[in-house]
Amino acid sequence: MTxxxxxxxxxxxxxSRLGTIKAVHxxxxxxxxxxxxxxVGESGAGKSTIGNAIINLIEPPGKITDGEVWFKxxxxxxxxxxxMLNIRGQKIGMIFQDPQTSLNPVMTIGTQLLETINKxxxxxxxLAYHNAxxxxxSVGIEQPEARMKAYPHQFSGGMRQRVVxxxxxxxxxxxxxxxxxxxxxxxxxxxxxxxxxxxxxxERRLGVIIVTHDMGVVANIADRVxxxxxxxxxxxxxxKYILSTPHHPYTKSLLAAVPRGxxxxxxxxxxxxxxxxxxxxxxxAVAEHWLGEKLVDNKSKVAISITDLNKKFVLxxxxxxxxxxxxxxxxxxxxxxxxxxxxGIVGESGSGKSTVARLVxxxxxxxxxxxxxxxxxxxNVPKNRQVVAVQSELQMIFQDPFSSLNSKMSVEDIIAEPxxxxxxxxxxxxxxxxxxxxxxxxxxxKNAALKYPHEFSGGQRQxxxxxxxxxxxxxxxxxxxxxxxxxxxxQAHILNLLKDLQDELNLTILFISHDLPVIRQMxxxxxxxxxxxxCEIAKTNDLFNAPNHSYSKxxxxxxxxxxxxx
Amino acid sequence: MKKVQIASSSFQDNAxxxxxxxxxxSQPTTLLSGGLLFLVALCAIFAxxxxxxxxxxxxxxxxxxxxxxxxxxxxxxxxxxxxxxxAGRDILSAILFxxxxxxxxxxxxxxxxxxxxxxxxxxxxxxxxxxxTFLMRIVDIQLSFPAILVALVLLAVLGKGIDKVxxxxxxxxxxxxxxxxxxTAIVERRKEYIEAATCLRLSNFRIIWKHLLPNSISPLIxxxxxxxxxxxxxxxxxxxxxxxxxxxxxxxGSLISNGFDYxxxxxxxxxxxxxxxxxATVAAINIFGDRLRVLLNPRLSK
Numbered sequence: 001m002t003x004x005x006x007x008x009x010x011x012x013x014x015x016s017r018l019g020t021i022k023a024v025h026x027x028x029x030x031x032x033x034x035x036x037x038x039x040v041g042e043s044g045a046g047k048s049t050i051g052n053a054i055i056n057l058i059e060p061p062g063k064i065t066d067g068e069v070w071f072k073x074x075x076x077x078x079x080x081x082x083x084m085l086n087i088r089g090q091k092i093g094m095i096f097q098d099p100q101t102s103l104n105p106v107m108t109i110g111t112q113l114l115e116t117i118n119k120x121x122x123x124x125x126x127l128a129y130h131n132a133x134x135x136x137x138s139v140g141i142e143q144p145e146a147r148m149k150a151y152p153h154q155f156s157g158g159m160r161q162r163v164v165x166x167x168x169x170x171x172x173x174x175x176x177x178x179x180x181x182x183x184x185x186x187x188x189x190x191x192x193x194x195x196x197x198x199x200x201x202x203e204r205r206l207g208v209i210i211v212t213h214d215m216g217v218v219a220n221i222a223d224r225v226x227x228x229x230x231x232x233x234x235x236x237x238x239x240k241y242i243l244s245t246p247h248h249p250y251t252k253s254l255l256a257a258v259p260r261g262x263x264x265x266x267x268x269x270x271x272x273x274x275x276x277x278x279x280x281x282x283x284x285a286v287a288e289h290w291l292g293e294k295l296v297d298n299k300s301k302v303a304i305s306i307t308d309l310n311k312k313f314v315l316x317x318x319x320x321x322x323x324x325x326x327x328x329x330x331x332x333x334x335x336x337x338x339x340x341x342x343x344g345i346v347g348e349s350g351s352g353k354s355t356v357a358r359l360v361x362x363x364x365x366x367x368x369x370x371x372x373x374x375x376x377x378x379x380n381v382p383k384n385r386q387v388v389a390v391q392s393e394l395q396m397i398f399q400d401p402f403s404s405l406n407s408k409m410s411v412e413d414i415i416a417e418p419x420x421x422x423x424x425x426x427x428x429x430x431x432x433x434x435x436x437x438x439x440x441x442x443x444x445x446k447n448a449a450l451k452y453p454h455e456f457s458g459g460q461r462q463x464x465x466x467x468x469x470x471x472x473x474x475x476x477x478x479x480x481x482x483x484x485x486x487x488x489x490x491q492a493h494i495l496n497l498l499k500d501l502q503d504e505l506n507l508t509i510l511f512i513s514h515d516l517p518v519i520r521q522m523x524x525x526x527x528x529x530x531x532x533x534x535c536e537i538a539k540t541n542d543l544f545n546a547p548n549h550s551y552s553k554x555x556x557x558x559x560x561x562x563x564x565x566x
Numbered sequence: 567m568k569k570v571q572i573a574s575s576s577f578q579d580n581a582x583x584x585x586x587x588x589x590x591x592s593q594p595t596t597l598l599s600g601g602l603l604f605l606v607a608l609c610a611i612f613a614x615x616x617x618x619x620x621x622x623x624x625x626x627x628x629x630x631x632x633x634x635x636x637x638x639x640x641x642x643x644x645x646x647x648x649x650x651x652x653a654g655r656d657i658l659s660a661i662l663f664x665x666x667x668x669x670x671x672x673x674x675x676x677x678x679x680x681x682x683x684x685x686x687x688x689x690x691x692x693x694x695x696x697x698x699t700f701l702m703r704i705v706d707i708q709l710s711f712p713a714i715l716v717a718l719v720l721l722a723v724l725g726k727g728i729d730k731v732x733x734x735x736x737x738x739x740x741x742x743x744x745x746x747x748x749x750t751a752i753v754e755r756r757k758e759y760i761e762a763a764t765c766l767r768l769s770n771f772r773i774i775w776k777h778l779l780p781n782s783i784s785p786l787i788x789x790x791x792x793x794x795x796x797x798x799x800x801x802x803x804x805x806x807x808x809x810x811x812x813x814x815x816x817x818x819g820s821l822i823s824n825g826f827d828y829x830x831x832x833x834x835x836x837x838x839x840x841x842x843x844x845x846a847t848v849a850a851i852n853i854f855g856d857r858l859r860v861l862l863n864p865r866l867s868k
Contacts, residue, residue: 363761392767404758408780417776418766465762472766 003070004207005031005054005175010067012049012058023049023062024231031175031207036198038222038239039211042254042487043458045228047211051177054209055088072174090120093168097180099160103152109136109163110148113170120171135166140196158189165196175207182217186348187514191558194221213487215258219243227251257492259517261559264541267496290425290434291441291473291505302375303476303508304343304360305336309369311355329355331532333369337525339475342502342509344523344540346516346555352532353512354399357480360510361396373476392422395469399481401461405453411464412449415439418472438467442497459490466497477501478510483518495522516559520544528552599853606847610669613662618644621655621663622814628654633833649835651824657835660821661843667817668847671728672798675735680790682736683743688782690744691751692774702748708741714803721809731810735797746789751782784862791855795848802844818844 012024024046031037039047052058054069056076069076076087088094096102104112113132117123123131129148136144139162152160161181168176178197182190198221201208210222218225219239226236227250234248246252309330316325330352337343345353358364360371366379376390398404405414415435418424425431436446442463453461462482469477479498483491495518502509511522519526519540526543528535528551536549547553609616619626619640631640631654640646640656648657690701708716720734754760755778763773798818804810805819806826816824818840825836 358761361761361765363764388767394765396762396765398758398762400758404762406759406763406777406781409776417763417768421766421768421772468762469765 003030004033004035004072005029005209006068006070007050007054008068008070010050010053010069011065012046012053012062013065014062022231024053027067027228027231027233029226029233029236031209033174033207034201034205035224036201036208036210036222038218038225039209039228040213040215040218040225040254041228042213042489044230046231047228048179050228051094051179051209051211054177055092055094056084057088089116090171091173091175093171093173093176095161095164095168095176095178095181098184099157099164100152100184102164103160103167105152108149108151109155113148113163113167116167116170131170135169136163138169138200139163139166140192141166156189157185158192161185161189161193162196165193165200169200169204172204173206175209176201177209177211179211180213181210183212183214187516187555188348188558190217191220197221215243215255215488227254254488257488259488259491259495259515259521261517261520261544264520267499289437290430291438291470301338303337303339303341303373304510305370305372305375306356306360307334307370309333309356309359309371310367311352311359311364312367328532330359333529333532333534335527335534335537337508337510339508340502340506341525342511342523344511344513344519344526345529346513346519346526347529348514348555351529353514353529354480355532356529357396357478357510357512361394361478362391363396392418392472393474394476394478395472395474396478396480397462397465397469397482399484401458401465401485404465405461405468407453410450410452411439411456414453414464415449415468415471417468422472424473435467435471438470442467442470443493457490459486459494462486462490462494463497466494466501470501474507475505476508476510478512480512481514482511484513484515491518498522516544516555528555593857595853596857599850599857602846602850603854606665606850607669609662610665613659613666617656617659617662618647619656619659621660630654631656633828633836635833636835648839649833651821651836652828652833657821657839660816661818661840664816664818664821664840665843665847667728667811667815668798668801668819668844671731671735671801671811671817672794675732675739675797675801676790676794678732679736679739679793680743680786682740683745684747684779684783684786686740686744687747688751688774688778691748691755691782692770692778694752694755698748701744705741705744708737709745713738713800717800717804718807718809721804726809726812728811728815731801731804734804735800738800739793739797742793743786743789746785747782750785751778754778754781788855788859788862791851791858795851795855798844798848798851818847 007027007029010024010027011022014021014023027046027050029037029039029050039050041047049058049062053064054071054076056064058064064077067077071087071092074087076084079087103109110132113135114128117128117131121128121131132148133144136147141147141159141162152163155163176197181197182193185193194217197208197210200206210217212218222239224237225239225242226233227242227248228234229250235242235246235251242251243255246255310328310332311330312326312328314324315327316323318324333352333356335343345356347353355364359366362378369379370377371379373390373394376386378387378391381387412432412435415438416431419431419434425434432449435449439446439448444460444463444467448456448460448464453464456464477498482498483494486494498509499522501507509522511519513519513522523540525537526540527537528543528549530551535551536543536547538548543552544556547556614620621627626642628641631646631650632652634640634646634650634654636647636649636657638646638649640650640654644656646656646658648661650656651660686701686705690698717734717738720737721730724730724733760773760777763777801810801817802819802822805817806823808823810819811817813820821840822837822844825833825838825840828836
């Protein structure tokens with residue numbers, strides 16, 4: 001096989017007022033025709049920077065300081081901008097993470113495809129049109145003639161990504177750089193897109209570089225993998241070999257941090273290599289602490305009980321009832337969670353799982369049905385003191401750590417909010433001490449109190465969110481995809497923390513996720529949701545070993561498995 | 567690329583903001599407009615101290631000095647650098663005092679309108695539904711009338727006086743603030759920290775006051791600056807038309823109007839200099855507000 005792309009000793013650095021950050025140093029990789037190379041690493045490892053460096057699209061203040069990029073016996077670093085234009089988008093295609101933003105929303109798919117074909121292949125008129133239809137067919141879009149006239153918003157996420165792939169293929173490229181191509185997609189769509197890329201790679205003898213943070217994606221699609229850590233490649237090799245016998249400690253810890261879908265383990269393997277072991281904070285003895293004070297009364301065995309919950313959203317408003325359009329987001333959902341249990345809801349996006357969480361939390365009004373927290377009805381009852389008291393025993397951890405904290409408040413003020421409001425601490429000094437303890441307990445350290453949210457990373461922010469929820473001394477915790485925007489290593493830390501807290505405080509957890517392995521590790525029982533209703537409720541082990549419902553089987557089938565080779 | 571920035575944002579954010587501030591404030595337009603604004607404010611505040619004469623002290627003003635050209639000496643020996651008007655008042659002093667009135671009216675009305683608009687906008691965004699529709703339709707109705715027309719009608723009903731001008735300007739302006747705040751607040755309202763606050767079962771007042779307000783206010787800072795300039799010009803227009811401030815406390819607008827009768831007889835300075843002052847003030851505020859907008863909007867500053 002001939003070398004399609006060869007990168008020798010690439011260095012990229014970003015200079016800022018505070019000094020130069022080496023985003024990539026000394027990276028050498030090769031890609032052959034018909035081969036898929038996985039570039040895997042966590043956020044900030046520099047993997048996207050390599051992709052951008054290949055096509056010379058590093059934005060200032062970033063600069064390639066050293067190294068060569070050879071593409072089909074041409075040194076891309078020596079080409080001028082005009083020559084580069086012929087390579088970029090023609091010989092090297094790009095697929096980006098978010099299909100929503102990489103297509104122009106006000107142009108039809110056809111126009112965008114034709115425009116690209118006109119430019120890259122110099123084909124016009126009928127020839128270009130036929131070429132576009134062919135391309136759409138090859139990426140698996142049905143009825144391409146009709147779809148040519150459609151706008152991007154008329155496509156689903158997966159279909160949009162197919163169109164983006166078609167655009168990337170328009171110039172008959174030899175190399176495709178796919179930057180997190182499936183991160184924004186559902187599991188089942190992800191599987192389809194990965195299959196498509198794989199098939200195209202074989203069919204057209206393309207070289208493909210897949211940039212991803214997801215070990216499962218790499219395991220499914222790549223031939224070889226390069227593991228990146230803080231700007232350098234720590235290990236390169238055959239996928240099966242690397243995944244089964246990793247040598248570098250980072251690769252080992254990265255693999256250990258990926259939640260396993262096959263067996264349930266007590267805790268996630270600790271991965272100190274990644275976070276530098278900085279989170280060895282003093283933990284408090286919860287039972288004797290302020291946090292534990294409220295835990296004595298354990299009257300009810302059932303923490304949450306839901307019967308026939310219904311919620312619809314208005315899609316189209318109208319004066320007359322028959323003209324209104326609704327979307328039934330939640331339909332006749334019933335389940336109950338015993339105190340101290342972790343109950344999972346799993347499903348793809350749009351299945352209504354987050355809506356259920358928000359209905360239980362009282363963030364949305366309930367159309368029909370009953371929600372009881374500790375035997376107290378909270379659905380459609382007037383907000384009196386007792387209802388509010390019961391509701392405040394329920395707290396929520398949100399998906400997006402960047403929007404779930406008020407950026408104008410210091411961490412101390414954020415956590416102090418429930419304590420101040422309900423005057424549970426007694427004195428201001430006591431409160432400060434409690435906040436310090438809480439921050440220690442979630443692994444951030446007392447010093448975090450005086451900082452502001454923007455000074456923290458996603459994982460740290462999620463810890464702040466947890467501390468804020470704890471400050472209200474909850475008995476029920478609703479976690480709405482708490483780790484889906486975090487790196488695997490950080491995810492393992494956060495999930496361990498949640499497990500510990502549950503043990504210490506006997507919390508009841510409603511855990512919502514689309515990620516089956518995470519659900520398997522966290523939950524006692526699981527409900528599978530689809531189109532607003534529950535398909536199946538089962539004990540976690542039973543569900544994973546012998547799913548009853550056909551949809552559960554389907555979900556389990558498409559679950560990315562990296563333990564194939566283990 | 568993007569991810570690198572997110573990961574290191576913790577220590578870059580502060581530096582970035584500081585850099586942007588320094589960079590922006592060292593630009594000549596910012597310096598010039600800011601300096602001018604500062605000077606104007608100082609003049610307005612200390613007018614009684616720095617003005618050569620008190621143009622409204624009838625004991626001092628003499629009809630003998632009427633319509634002196636710029637630079638001529640007045641009866642009592644002081645030089646009228648910008649000339650005098652038809653009643654013998656020193657134009658320079660009149661401008662300084664007029665500036666005081668103009669700025670007082672503009673700043674007060676902008677602030678009061680801001681507070682009212684802020685409240686209405688936040689309430690509309692927070693409660694949504696019918697409250698939102700109701701309040702925003704009032705805003706729509708308010709904004710569908712030309713500002714100057716509403717102000718004219720109001721002043722015709724209310725009569726003359728600084729307080730009445732302020733009331734009229736507040737009524738004309740609050741809706742703009744309300745709409746702007748609502749637009750920002752409605753985005754913030756949907757963010758998860760508001761849901762988290764709801765989960766803590768905080769009172770609505772507290773959520774609005776401590777969470778929604780601080781996060782929705784930044785566009786208003788810019789808007790308030792620009793609106794101040796706008797209300798100076800509306801006030802000037804009203805005074806020019808003779809329905810604004812009373813004759814005893816003239817603003818820049820009434821000074822311009824005073825001199826208007828004399829323009830054809832050659833006494834250009836009575837109208838020209840207050841006009842230049844008005845133009846300079848409004849321009850300085852506008853340019854400064856525009857710079858502020860660029861500064862506070864991370865998308866516009868690279």
